[in-house]
Amino acid sequence: MQTEIYPFRNPGQIIFGAGALMKLPHEIKALNGKKVLVVTDPGIASVGLLDRVVKLLKQNDLLVDTYAEVKPEPPVSSLDSCAAKVRENRYDVIVGLGGGSAIDVAKGLSVLSANPGVISDYFGIEQVPCKGLPIIALPTTSGTGAEVTANAVFVEETSKVKMTVQSRHIIPDVAIVDPELTLSCPPALTAATGLDALAHAIESYTAQKATPITEMYALEAIKYISRYLRKATYDGKNLEARTGMSLGSLLAGVSLANAGINAVHAMAHSLGGRFGVSHGVANGLLLSYVMEYNMMADLEKFATIARAMGENVAGLTLREAAIKAVDSVRSLCIDVNIPLKISSLIPGFGRREVQELIPGVMSNVRCMSNNPRVLTAQEVEAIYMNAI
Ligand SMILES: [Fe+2]
Secondary structure (H helix, E strand, C coil): CCCCCCCCCCCCEEEECCCHHHHHHHHHHHCCCCEEEEECCHHHHHCCHHHHHHHHHHHCCCEEEEECCCCCCCEHHHHHHHHHHHHHCCCCEEEEEECHHHHHHHHHHHHHHHCCCCHHHHCEECCCCCCCCCEEEEECCCCCCCCCCCEEEEECCCCCCEEEEECHHHCCCEEEECHHHHCCCCHHHHHHHHHHHHHHHHHHHHCCCCCHHHHHHHHHHHHHHHHHHHHHHHCCCCHHHHHHHHHHHHHHHHHHHHHCCCHHHHHHHHHHHHHCCCHHHHHHHHHHHHHHHHHHHCHHHHHHHHHHCCCCCCCCCHHHHHHHHHHHHHHHHHHCCCCCCHHHCCCCCCHHHHHHHHHHHHCCHHHHCCCCCCCCHHHHHHHHHHCC
């Protein structure tokens, strides 16, 4: 039990439910918005969702501009051209429409609307001096939790290292979570983002910084994601499954925003930054291997995770019950087609490649110091080796 003073923070407003998109004009006006920039990626634009949002805003007498060039795992320099646009125009609100990348770019542009320089000037914890334009986040995937977090992740082009802006000034002012927006998310992306959300829930539940408040959110998230991820992946038009995943991802995001993440994400960031493995796949692939190591630090919590995932642990020892949590995550990965071996994604991946990843992991002190078990470089290497 956490006995020290701890904060708990959330977005100003969360609006949840099928059809919640229709509340967007009202929320913009509630923020005194008249002129809006909608930030999204080409995929969202190509399926017509951007046009739908623009039409909705225009029908409600709002001026709308768009930026639909967001790249996956956004590079630092990708913000430059749009930051100039944001500084030239007098927008009142920035809407991030899409997955984590689009929402993170919206957060980055909000930072640059009120602060000079480039986004890398603000990497680190609470390095943003002034709050920028209000942010409304509209996720179209269930996974990143970006709609409720104080983080935005960008890739440094030269080092290929993922860097984070963590600031109270980039927690979205409003999160509009509409499960209908996820109905067309394809199976592979549903699975990958869903495993990312499960990693958020499990990591934040077991984190050093976990509190009774975050544990409550994390456990509920684990229940929803375990119950609905298979169905959302293979029966994507099922609104109940999509709603369950949206809720699970949202709750995991709230827990993550306050308790943080740890070794799974540190290792996934290093793997993704160096070899281009997507965030969700890297986290899903590595999650069970890190759990295997971490469970010894807190068998009770891992046994509770097994129960939350629907495993029958009656009559088992605490250790056996904790192992069930690891098995349950592996079964879920297999069922939704998330690979469990890095070499199946990167042919020839072996010890030499693992060693390239270690410095990036160990330098991620923010995540590694939050891990329930202290991990040495040798142990991180051993975990990667288990996963090759
Ligand atoms: Fe994540």
